[in-house]
Amino acid sequence: MTDDLLYDIRNATRSFRRGDATVNALGAVDLTIEHGEIVALVGPSGSGKTTLLQLLGALDRPTSGQVFFEGRDLNTLGDNDLADLRLRAFGFVFQTFNLIPTLNALQNVEAKLAPTGLPESDLRARSLALLDEVGLSDRADHLPSQLSGGEQQRVAIARALSTEPRVVLADEPTGNLDSRTGTEVVDLLTSLSEERGHTVILVTHDPEIAAKAHRSIRMQDGRLLEPTLA
Amino acid sequence: MFYLRYLRSELVGRRTRTILTLVGLALGVALVITISGLARGLDRAQKTALNPLSTIGTDLTVTLSPQQDTGGFGRGGGGQVVQANQSAVTDLSKLGKPGTQFVHDFFLPGTQLTFPQKQTAKIASLPGVAAVSNGLVLSAVHQEGVVPKIVAKIKTGGQQLDIRRQIKPPTAAEAAAIQACFQKLGVGGGAQPGGQPGGQPGFGGGGRTGGGFDSPAARKCLPARMREFRARITTPEQTLKQVVSPPQTNIKSSSYTIGGIDPAQQSIGLVTPSQLSRGRFFSKAGGREALVSSAYAKRKSLKLGSKLDLNGTTFKIVGLVRPPLGGQTADVYIPLAQLQKLASQSGLANVVLVRATSSSDVATVQKEIEQALGSGAQVASAKQVTASINGSLVDAANLSHDLGLVLAIIAAVAAFLVAALLTLSSIGKRVREIGTLKAMGWSQRLVVRQVLGECLATGVAGGLVGVALGVLVAAAIGAFGPSLSASSTTGAAGANDVLGLGQALARTASTSVSLTAPLSLSLIFFGFALALVGGLIAGGAGALRAARLRPADALRQME
Numbered sequence: 001m002t003d004d005l006l007y008d009i010r011n012a013t014r015s016f017r018r019g020d021a022t023v024n025a026l027g028a029v030d031l032t033i034e035h036g037e038i039v040a041l042v043g044p045s046g047s048g049k050t051t052l053l054q055l056l057g058a059l060d061r062p063t064s065g066q067v068f069f070e071g072r073d074l075n076t077l078g079d080n081d082l083a084d085l086r087l088r089a090f091g092f093v094f095q096t097f098n099l100i101p102t103l104n105a106l107q108n109v110e111a112k113l114a115p116t117g118l119p120e121s122d123l124r125a126r127s128l129a130l131l132d133e134v135g136l137s138d139r140a141d142h143l144p145s146q147l148s149g150g151e152q153q154r155v156a157i158a159r160a161l162s163t164e165p166r167v168v169l170a171d172e173p174t175g176n177l178d179s180r181t182g183t184e185v186v187d188l189l190t191s192l193s194e195e196r197g198h199t200v201i202l203v204t205h206d207p208e209i210a211a212k213a214h215r216s217i218r219m220q221d222g223r224l225l226e227p228t229l230a
Numbered sequence: 231m232f233y234l235r236y237l238r239s240e241l242v243g244r245r246t247r248t249i250l251t252l253v254g255l256a257l258g259v260a261l262v263i264t265i266s267g268l269a270r271g272l273d274r275a276q277k278t279a280l281n282p283l284s285t286i287g288t289d290l291t292v293t294l295s296p297q298q299d300t301g302g303f304g305r306g307g308g309g310q311v312v313q314a315n316q317s318a319v320t321d322l323s324k325l326g327k328p329g330t331q332f333v334h335d336f337f338l339p340g341t342q343l344t345f346p347q348k349q350t351a352k353i354a355s356l357p358g359v360a361a362v363s364n365g366l367v368l369s370a371v372h373q374e375g376v377v378p379k380i381v382a383k384i385k386t387g388g389q390q391l392d393i394r395r396q397i398k399p400p401t402a403a404e405a406a407a408i409q410a411c412f413q414k415l416g417v418g419g420g421a422q423p424g425g426q427p428g429g430q431p432g433f434g435g436g437g438r439t440g441g442g443f444d445s446p447a448a449r450k451c452l453p454a455r456m457r458e459f460r461a462r463i464t465t466p467e468q469t470l471k472q473v474v475s476p477p478q479t480n481i482k483s484s485s486y487t488i489g490g491i492d493p494a495q496q497s498i499g500l501v502t503p504s505q506l507s508r509g510r511f512f513s514k515a516g517g518r519e520a521l522v523s524s525a526y527a528k529r530k531s532l533k534l535g536s537k538l539d540l541n542g543t544t545f546k547i548v549g550l551v552r553p554p555l556g557g558q559t560a561d562v563y564i565p566l567a568q569l570q571k572l573a574s575q576s577g578l579a580n581v582v583l584v585r586a587t588s589s590s591d592v593a594t595v596q597k598e599i600e601q602a603l604g605s606g607a608q609v610a611s612a613k614q615v616t617a618s619i620n621g622s623l624v625d626a627a628n629l630s631h632d633l634g635l636v637l638a639i640i641a642a643v644a645a646f647l648v649a650a651l652l653t654l655s656s657i658g659k660r661v662r663e664i665g666t667l668k669a670m671g672w673s674q675r676l677v678v679r680q681v682l683g684e685c686l687a688t689g690v691a692g693g694l695v696g697v698a699l700g701v702l703v704a705a706a707i708g709a710f711g712p713s714l715s716a717s718s719t720t721g722a723a724g725a726n727d728v729l730g731l732g733q734a735l736a737r738t739a740s741t742s743v744s745l746t747a748p749l750s751l752s753l754i755f756f757g758f759a760l761a762l763v764g765g766l767i768a769g770g771a772g773a774l775r776a777a778r779l780r781p782a783d784a785l786r787q788m789e
Contacts, residue, residue, distance in 0.1 A: 059669055060782035080673055086781075088673020098666040098785075102243025103236065112670045114232040123232060143243075163671070 005071075006167065006199055007033040007056060012065035014051050025051040027222040028065070031067040035166070038190055040213035048222035049203040050171055056201055057090050057169040058082045070166075087115055090167045091160030091198075093189065095175035097152040099144040106140040106154045110161045130158035133136060134188060150181035159187050161196070168193050170202040174209055186212060244656075251652040252692040255761040258645025259696025259702060262757040265641045267704045267747030286554055287361070287498040288591045291351065292582040292599060293608045309348040335540050337573030338486065344578035347619050349603075352774070353582055356598045358591040363498045364579040366490035366569050366735065367558055371483055378477030384470055391465065397456065404453050411451030476501035486526065489560030490569030490579075492516075498585050501559050509534045509549030520545040522743035523553050526561035538562065539766045540572055558583075569623040642760055647694070649764030653685055657772035664776045665784025677777040678770065689762040696761060704747035711745035716726030723749050 014026040026048045033056075035037055041049040054060040055067050058074055067074045069089070074082065076205035091112075099108045118126070131137050134154040136147075144152050150166075153173060160168050170189060174182025186202070186209050193200045202213065208218045216227040241248045325332040347364050354362045400408060414672040449457055489500045493516035496503055501521060503511040510517050520538050527533070547566055551561045558581050558783050570576045586595045592611060599609045657664075660681075667677055776784065 054782040057669070059785070060780050083668065083671055083673040085671075086669060090671075092669050094666075094785075097670075098662070099701060100236075100663060100666070102239040107235065107239065108231075110232050111236065113665070114236075115670075115672055120231065159670070 004034045004036075005032055006035050006037075006069065007031065007064075008068040008071075009055070010066045010068070012052075012055060012062040014048075014055065014060065015063045017113045017147070025222055026055070029224055031217065031220075031224060033199065033201065036194075036197055036199055037215060038213045039202070040216040041201065041203045041208045042067065042207070042216050043219035043225075044205075046221075047219040049219050051222070052219070053169055053201060053203050056167070057086050057092060059092075066227070076100060087112075087132065088163055089166045091163065091165035091177040093153070093156050093160050093170035093173045093202075095172040096145070097156045097176070099152055099155055099159075101126070101144055103142050104141045105136055105147065105151075108144070108155055108229055109159045109162050116163060121159070127158075127162065130162050131155070133192065134158045134163075148181075149177050150185060153177060153181075153185045154188065157185070157192070161192060161198070164196065165198060167199045167201060172203050172205070174204065174206060179206075179208075182206070183208065186218055233680060233683065236680065237687060240684055241687060247656055247659075248688060249573060251649075251656060251688050251765075252695060254648040254652050255645070255689060255692025255765065256696035256699055258641070258648045258764075259693055259757040259761045260699035261641040262638065262645050262760060263697065263749060263754060264703045264707070265638050266749060266753050266757070267700070267749045268707065268745075269638055270744040270750075270753070271707075271748050275745075284499065286502050286583065287585055288583040289586045289589070289612060290584040290596055290599065291610050292584060292603070293580060293610070294345050294606050295608050296343055296606075300563025316745050321452065322377060326377045326439070330377050331375070332377055333374040333539065333541075335572075336373070336374075337569070337575070339366075339575070339580050340369050342367065342580045344575055344580045347577050349578045350579070350582050352602060353584060353599055356595065356602060358586050358588075358595040358598065359584055360587040361495070363495045363583045363584040364566060365492075365500045365558060365583060366566055366573070366575060366579050367500065367560055367580040367581055368488050368490075368573055368575075369485060369570070370488045371485050372563075373481055373483045375474055375479055375481030378479040378481075380474060380477045382472050384472045384476045386470065389465070400453060400456065403773050408451050408453075412448065415447055417445070417451075425630050472657045486562060487560040488569060489558070489563045490566035491521075491563050493565050496657045498583050500560065500581070500583070501553050501563055503550040505553055507550050507552050509547070511549055512565060516567060517546045518543065518563070518568065519548045521549045521551050521563040522547050523559070523561050524550045540564075543572060545567070626719070642733050645696075645757070645760050646764035649689065649761050650768030653688075653768040656774045657681060657769065657776055659789050661784050664773075665779065665781050665787070668777065668779075668781040668784060674774075674777040678773040681771050681773035681776075682766060685765045686762070689765035692765070693758040693761045697758055700754070700757060701749060704749050708746040709749075711747075713745065 009029055009031040012026060013024065015022050015024045017023075029048075029052060030172050031052075036125045041052060043049050051060070055062055056069075058077075061075060067173070069085070074085075077085065086092075099105075100111060103111060106124070106127050108124050109130055113123050113127060128137060128140060129220075134157055136151060136154055136158070139147060139151060142151075144155070147155065153176075156173075160170075168189065173185055173189065177185060189202075190200060192198075192210055199215075202209070204210055298674050322716070325334060343368070350362050350364050353359060491499045491501065491512065493512035494514055494515075496511060506521075509521075512521065517557075522532050522538075527547075532538075532547055534547055534550065536547045538547065545568070553563075564572075566579070570578060584595065584599065586592045594609055596609050600607065603609075664677055664681075666672075667680075672680075
């Protein structure tokens with residue numbers, strides 16, 4: 001295992017029970033991802049992209065196999081350690097933005113930073129700086145319902161980046177946006193992450209978006225097809 | 231602090247949900263407070279009005295009812311009812327001279343017969359008896375007015391009597407003498423004393439002017455027997471009938487109940503110092519003092535210090551009392567000896583109040599007294615006395631007893647469930663948000679703390695509104711609530727009614743209690759805590775359940 005190796009996934013599976021039947025969402029995946037990579041997970045619906053992303057983001061545990069992150073087997077970590085990992089090491093961007101509807105743009109960013117224990121003034125300053133970076137400093141006090149889809153996703157990106165995570169995981173970030181806005185959002189995400197040296201793993205259907213990645217990993221029926229270097 | 235700002239944003243941002251939860255909690259709390267307050271109010275009313283004996287230091291009352299057979303406790307016998315109540319018959323002639331003003335009070339034991347006071351010693355000597363006290367409770371009829379005067383008018387006279395009698399005619403010699411006298415006087419002109427052949431001599435002819443047979447001088451010409459006519463006349467017998475109108479009278483009657491109390495015993499009696507609402511109790515010496523029930527005093531406009539004149543004896547009102555219901559209630563109380571004297575019932579009582587040494591002995595003592603006194607004696611326990619009371623208060627108290635607890639529990643459960651369900655439903659709609667928070671790195675503890683904070687805030691606000699609402703409703707019940715009444719009838723002989731007097735001489739005492747819903751701090755706190763705990767438990771459980779989901783599952787649930 002080299003120092004650049006961020007993820008090492010070994011024979012990871014994930015299955016769900018649906019009534020009496022067992023659905024294998026992910027079957028025996030082996031995958032490595034290095035620091036600073038921008039990886040696109042592509043494939044049709046139900047191919048297991050989101051399931052794999054959730055294993056990578058410590059949102060879920062594999063049914064079997066192992067997911068090593070920075071050399072640590074995530075299976076061995078408790079819920080609190082995983083929460084801490086999600087807080088400091090990962091940043092998520094969702095297809096449906098998942099902003100807290102009762103909090104304004106600034107507070108949504110603060111919500112990610114608050115558990116780090118940052119003083120109140122720093123919390124606000126840092127959140128405002130991030131909103132400024134995504135071009136929304138003048139919309140800081142707007143509620144999600146008062147923002148467009150693209151603006152909401154930019155708030156989500158500012159939120160994901162707020163704790164300086166090592167990995168940004170984006171699940172179809174352009175899925176609810178028109179193609180121009182989608183491209184803008186992905187450009188913003190990749191450029192900011194590259195500046196900071198973050199690793200980006202994004203799930204997408206869109207070949208144009210996938211083309212912006214260093215590497216596209218094609219999936220089908222819960223398995224990886226040939227890894228492709230960008 | 232961010233978490234507080236988040237909490238505020240959640241409550242304000244989801245205004246409808248917050249208000250719904252708050253109103254639900256408030257109604258639950260108000261319901262618990264109001265129902266419990268009402269139950270408390272009824273309980274309190276019940277304790278004062280429906281638990282009559284305990285307030286006068288008594289466990290049992292002993293009275294004597296008329297029996298068809300003689301013997302036993304008292305003098306017995308159905309005739310005793312009539313004998314005991316004979317003074318009810320008003321002898322108008324004894325009230326004074328016709329036309330004079332009179333005031334009189336009649337005292338009747340009704341069908342609660344009297345018995346010698348010394349019988350009480352028999353009860354006092356029984357084992358388990360701690361104290362006894364005699365009482366005399368009489369129905370009094372107060373009459374005042376003018377003694378009626380009866381005048382009959384009979385009209386007589388104005389009758390005309392016709393008398394016919396044959397006068398013996400003058401003899402021939404007399405006729406000649408009369409004739410000669412008349413001629414001498416020149417009466418009758420040339421008239422000759424008439425004579426008819428074979429008939430009686432008579433007077434004939436007319437007179438001349440200036441004199442006649444009727445003149446006094448001419449009358450002297452007649453023999454003495456003809457000058458004056460005397461006869462004894464017997465008029466026919468007849469009966470005069472005159473209808474006499476009933477005498478006009480302004481006699482007014484009013485009735486009340488009077489009780490005689492042994493002033494030496496103040497811990498047990500028809501009333502005790504604990505029933506005083508104003509003034510003081512009898513002095514132990516038992517002078518001419520009276521206690522008056524507050525209701526009667528109000529009705530008759532009597533005050534402390536007012537005088538009561540009972541058949542010439544003046545009593546001073548020294549205290550106002552609120553006597554307990556339950557049969558031995560009176561409007562006016564005076565020392566026993568005074569009442570015995572007034573009512574001509576010396577040495578007699580008609581109720582014995584008994585206190586047992588311990589509450590567990592009451593049933594045994596009751597049986598002992600019944601056995602010792604024989605038939606006729608009625609020994610009533612507090613429970614039986616309470617059972618004889620009826621009215622809306624009793625209905626409400628029974629309702630409260632039967633349903634109050636159930637209603638309070640239902641209200642409490644309802645408040646708890648409302649709090650829990652609203653909170654759970656609210657959390658159910660936030661699973662995705664909770665999943666997002668967890669994806670952002672919020673720990674389980676942090677998520678639960680945040681949700682609990684919201685529940686606490688909603689619970690406190692809902693609880694406060696509910697308390698305010700409950701207090702308002704309770705106050706409204708106190709101000710506008712209905713009055714509940716309770717009444718108790720005694721003196722009616724029931725199955726042993728003799729000569730139908732029972733109904734007429736029955737005494738009914740009644741009291742009315744305003745329905746209130748008194749609140750206590752603990753009650754308010756209980757209602758408040760209930761909503762809070764309900765919300766917190768449900769919130770905690772719901773939040774824990776949602777927070778324990780894997781973030782992936784939580785995010786997936788709503789998508």
